[in-house]
Amino acid sequence: xxxxxxxxxxxxxxxxxxxxxxxxxxxxxxxxxxxxxxxxxxxxxxxxxxxxxxxxxxxxxxxxxxxxxxxxxxxxxxxxxxxxxxxxxxxxxxxxxxxxxxxxxxxxxxxxxxxxxxxxxxxxxxxxxxxxxxxxxxxxxxxxxxxxxx
Amino acid sequence: xxxxxxxxxxxxxxxxxxxxxxxxxxxxxxxxxxxxxxxxxxxxxxxxxxxxxxxxxxxxxxxxxxxxxxxxxxxxxxxxxxxxxxxxxxxxxxxxxxxxxxxxxxxxxxxxxxxxxxxxxxxxxxxxxxxxxxxxxxxxxxxxxxxxxx
DNA sequence: ATGACTGCAAAATATTTGCATATTC
DNA sequence: GAATATGCAAATATTTTGCAGTCAT
Numbered sequence: 001x002x003x004x005x006x007x008x009x010x011x012x013x014x015x016x017x018x019x020x021x022x023x024x025x026x027x028x029x030x031x032x033x034x035x036x037x038x039x040x041x042x043x044x045x046x047x048x049x050x051x052x053x054x055x056x057x058x059x060x061x062x063x064x065x066x067x068x069x070x071x072x073x074x075x076x077x078x079x080x081x082x083x084x085x086x087x088x089x090x091x092x093x094x095x096x097x098x099x100x101x102x103x104x105x106x107x108x109x110x111x112x113x114x115x116x117x118x119x120x121x122x123x124x125x126x127x128x129x130x131x132x133x134x135x136x137x138x139x140x141x142x143x144x145x146x147x148x149x150x
Numbered sequence: 151x152x153x154x155x156x157x158x159x160x161x162x163x164x165x166x167x168x169x170x171x172x173x174x175x176x177x178x179x180x181x182x183x184x185x186x187x188x189x190x191x192x193x194x195x196x197x198x199x200x201x202x203x204x205x206x207x208x209x210x211x212x213x214x215x216x217x218x219x220x221x222x223x224x225x226x227x228x229x230x231x232x233x234x235x236x237x238x239x240x241x242x243x244x245x246x247x248x249x250x251x252x253x254x255x256x257x258x259x260x261x262x263x264x265x266x267x268x269x270x271x272x273x274x275x276x277x278x279x280x281x282x283x284x285x286x287x288x289x290x291x292x293x294x295x296x297x298x299x300x
Numbered sequence: 301a302t303g304a305c306t307g308c309a310a311a312a313t314a315t316t317t318g319c320a321t322a323t324t325c
Numbered sequence: 326g327a328a329t330a331t332g333c334a335a336a337t338a339t340t341t342t343g344c345a346g347t348c349a350t
Binding site for chain 2: 329330331332333339340
């Protein structure tokens with residue numbers, strides 16, 4: 001988690017990315033949360049304090065960060081990208097009911113790199129889908145319905 | 151791979167899905183390939199022999215199949231869903247250069263079900279990103295460029 | 301002055317929805 | 326015949342592109 005501009009500048013420097021104001025603020029915003037925000041969520045959050053920010057800049061900046069390995073672009077729901085600013089490799093859980101994306105602390109293949117079946121591996125993505133802990137506990141008070149014939 | 155209508159009908163019957171003509175043809179098309187087609191690819195392929203097919207039907211049918219476990223919806227590129235009609239659990243490799251999505255034959259967690267860290271798991275998705283075997287061999291004749299300062 | 305970054309608007313692409321018609325059992 | 330599926334068109338959502346203006350070196 002990035003707490004100030006000089007830290008953010010240092011991080012950008014490690015990837016040879018020019019530290020513009022927008023980039024610093026975007027890096028700060030995506031690193032400041034573990035909820036894997038969408039473009040829309042980041043925009044809504046940043047526009048309050050960066051009033052001129054355009055979505056074009058958000059898209060291009062996050063693409064740049066992803067290419068440089070500063071953030072990870074998650075494709076869990078098709079149709080809407082989410083970004084993960086937490087640096088350590090980890091897997092994800094997607095709750096089908098409430099839509100949350102949670103970090104999982106399991107080791108399977110997260111760090112695997114190099115070569116697999118002849119292909120050069122740069123990134124490993126793993127995610128699990130189902131019903132999250134919180135939604136499960138809410139279910140304890142409900143009677144499940146039978147699925148209808150389609 | 152599904153080779154005829156009675157086989158497709160039998161498969162739909164196992165999930166209590168009414169066997170309409172469109173559903174049979176869509177199941178056949180998505181099961182007949184290992185290249186993880188997009189909606190667009192399926193539409194372009196099917197429209198030749200099912201001239202009245204609408205994309206609405208394709209979307210709703212594939213969503214139905216995915217909910218019933220007949221196909222898997224892949225979210226590897228955000229922005230465009232792909233569908234996998236191959237029934238056995240397996241992971242995927244996505245080539246950043248040519249865009250291909252290939253099946254991988256590795257066992258890691260593919261069959262894992264049940265409970266992880268309190269959440270109920272229904273599906274496990276894993277994919278690797280990098281440069282595929284074919285693109286790597288094409289690279290043997292090229293001189294790599296230095297990346298520019300951004 | 302040059303090259304790179306930003307932001308607005310428009311375009312392109314992907315997905316969902318409303319509703320009338322057609323089909324299945 | 327009742328319930329469901331289909332398909333067209335329109336609406337919505339997401340992402341990309343073109344280009345003019347701005348900023349940094």
